[in-house]
Amino acid sequence: MRIVVIGHGMVGSRLVEDLIARDQDAYVTVLGREPHGPYNRVLLSSVVAGKSDPAMLAMSAVDSERARVLDGIHAVDVDRAARTVTDSRGDVHAYDRLVFATGSAARIPDILGIATDRGLVPGVSVLKDLADAEGILARLPKSRRAVVLGAGVLGLEVATGLAARGLTVTLVHHSDRVMERQLGDAAAQIATGSLSRLGVRVVTGSSVAQAIDRRGQLSAVRLTDGTEVLTDLLVMCAGTIPEATLARRAGLACERGIVVGSDLASPTDPAVFAIGDCAQPPEGGTGLVAQGWDQATRLVDAWTGASVPVARPAHDDPTSIVRVKASGLDVVTMGLSGKFEHGERELRAVRLADPSIGRFVEVVVSHGLLVGATVVGDKDCAAQLSAMYTRMIPVPADPAHLIIRPLAGAGPAAAASVEDMDDADTVCQCNTVTKGRICAAIADGCDSVEDVAKATRASTGCGDCRANVTRLIEAAAHDKVPALAG
Template sequence: MTRVVVVGHGMVGARFVDDLHARDARKAFSTVVLGAEEYEPYNRVLLSEVVAGKLEVAAITLPRAQHKAEVLLGTVAVCIDRTARTVTDQAGEQHPYDLLVLATGARARVPDLFGRRGADDLPAGAHALRTLDDAREIVAATVNARRAVVVGGGVLGLEVACGLAGRGVHVTVVHGGPHLMDRQLDATAAAVVTGRLTGLGVSVRVSARTEEAIVRGGRVTGVRLEAGETLPADLLVLTAGTVAEVDLAQRAGLDVARGIVVGDDLATLADPRVCAIGDCAQPPEGGTGLIAQGWDQARRLATRLTDSGQHESLPTIGTDVIKVKGAGLDVVTMGVCGRPRGEAAPGRRVSLSDPDGGRHVEVVVRDGRVVGATCVGAGPVAADLVAAYTRGTPAPLDPAQLLLRPVAGSAAPAATPVKMPDRAVVCRCNGVTKGDIVGCWRHGSRSVEEVAAATRATTGCGGCKDAVCGIVDWLQQTDPDQPAPVRERVSTP
């Protein structure tokens, strides 16, 4: 039996273990998982929803798969001996392996505002948002906080800002880039986003570097910007990106750049018995930092191992769709979006911008397919474009039709899932179709929770939960294949 040690019990490490055992028909693998946190795996993507008060902590726990992996919670790997093929934990116990999978993830990047302090040594009132404990501490801090500064105007920063504003805290977002979400949006789209945030009571500073956190009596009281402006704050949230956790790999002599360098097979270059997946990995195509890529890597590695090296040829398009989960802020981007117009062969771009209405939509079409899109304040358009992008359906000859008809309101969404084809993807993060949900229902899953446990729908970004609930409700009312209620048998004398 092949002994697999997995370092990391987050969303990607746990998914890999689930996928490996689900595919291991011959029971050829045993797994030991070392998890630094003392919790069962939870959906890190939804931490901002906890901060906003939209979800309780218990609601983001991931469904538990039924397998016999040995999971050691609160166990930190400190050393890898590649010659002896062992991993040593903080208690000195050694864990032998035939294959080692590193899923150590990433930690919050802490700007140089406090000297050499890291995320675990911040003054009172300052918090990163990367773990469940971080989210709990931020929620507790909002009870007495009146003014908050969020450093970082990316996706997470905007989600946190909306959540804090919804709790009645006056929020200022400080971003060093030329405009908000500058990795995904162009200046025009970002201006619309800024307008929507302003309407929510969130102030914005862009092209503004935070020079120093002002700390008095061991507590944050404000931040000073590079230009000299001082912003008072009794809550400081750091959402300035992440840094791949590569220290363990580096000490083991593995190739490390921004992440642990791996090949197409996800094995490290120096040692084919050591693989890396998720945020800690740096594959040939580069890391996106999105959970869909990590889950795709987990699936691919599990398939390669159980198929004796044969690669699974499933499409990976759609792993770069980004949705901002901010109350009052609706932003979706995908593919080639927010890129300079001078890039080589970007495709045909069509855009519609309505700043006064808080809307901006742009679609990029190449070779008859949607290869990128940006949607701000246009939910129905975003849903249509995500479907077209992830499914690769042919685009109209006039790409403007992708924008004009839904925005004009001439196309109403279907009242029930009756007309939705079975191949329609409902949960993009996990590739779950309407047909998968119907099949799961007919095999006995009778609630959203049971469907989630069987298919993993709703366990990614959470954006599909309403759709899944709608399909389950529809099936409860209309499915002719529901088993009849069990009636008591009355025995006759």
């Protein structure tokens, strides 16, 4: 079975790794546009903030005689009639199945003066790949001011990261509140107050209309309200667009992304599939890597004859937890949070807002379960509610107890620490890795987070579970140390 995978990012590499491991008849050719192997794009904002080294982002790549990986070589043409893909060197690759894992591209707003025929003006950048992050890092030593366009999750992470590095930061957002897709008015106001305390000036209801350069270097931006803001750096975090250009050219059905059915196959051609950000599945897209990984697993399951779980609606997926990895700002949303009317009969909602200390907590309950939550400025509460949401633990009769005394009296309580968790409990939500699996890997000789990641994939997603994996390694090492004689 000849399979060609276009795209060697977090999702494409996962598919190839699983496929080679589980299907002995699979021979795979991978075409990757970037000149290096897969890496964790989720942590790019941490690189900009100085919390992660670029070298730490590298992920394992498949090593097999049945996999031919061509990094730095991209697909330029798909001939569906002949079932071939032509790459940028002119080589032709035949396939029985073709998988698009091309991800998404950064959306570049229509801003006067941001580009010339040579590309973006020096000082203007997006943050979509490692080259973008390295370009921003190279610019930092000569930058004192920055403007970040877009106050979604990435925009908040970049703005707080640059502020933590000592830059004067202005965050500009077109909507009337930050993170409007996840946060309601009250939560957004509290998040904005926290941003201000971190040194980030927030301008809502506006956008960047023009980039002003001086001697070929960015020197200021003009907002749509006419205000001029001096800046050395403009980072555009204005969303993404599914990368479906090649699929459209090949005549595949495309809307916003590459249209696929529940089997992830194109309705235009049953030999062509799409997964990750480039795909448009019936259940909708979350924009989270966990969904792409789940799609990769489902595809391999289908091809190898394993049972295939039905994809859940994007808003009802327990992996659909949105976390802002910002310096000094904790924001976590999950499930139906911010996406419903409080008057709906089957939903019960309770909230606590305390602007003076920058805390907001809202829980949404339905039929005895937590179906959504928003937490700003309370990391411990967010961790406990996340555990309750993903493990589907029954809630107290009075949902207010989830806020006043998080998880107290909630039946089977969520573990207060990773050491107290059961082996069946999930430690890594992105990859659905249980404590038992991690402990088994440690018992087999894994003595570092990197070793555990290679064995189980824990910590290779958003990275939030890295501290818990470290604690399990330390606990195991402590248990191996013989007690001193009294």
